[in-house]
Amino acid sequence: MHFMESFGKLLVLAGVILAVTGLIVCWNAGKGRGGFLPGDLVLEKDNFKLYFPVVTCLILSAVVTFLFWLLRKR
Numbered sequence: 448m449h450f451m452e453s454f455g456k457l458l459v460l461a462g463v464i465l466a467v468t469g470l471i472v473c474w475n476a477g478k479g480r481g482g483f484l485p486g487d488l489v490l491e492k493d494n495f496k497l498y499f500p501v502v503t504c505l506i507l508s509a510v511v512t513f514l515f516w517l518l519r520k521r
Contacts, residue, residue, distance in 0.1 A: 460514060 486502035
């Protein structure tokens with residue numbers, strides 16, 4: 448039963464993270480570049496555009512790692 452309680456908390460946390468991320472993306476969608484952070488790589492050629500969110504990935508990784516660390520301490 449203990450495993451199911453922990454798993455339920457993990458699913459709720461994942462849902463909250465997805466909801467907050469979705470809200471941020473929707474909020475930033477109409478603002479020029481879409482709210483990309485400085486340090487994210489954008490390569491543009493004639494009919495080609497490549498976006499690689501390096502800094503965004505690092506920040507999201509740090510936040511998710513911190514949240515999992517908080518969950519583990521309980």
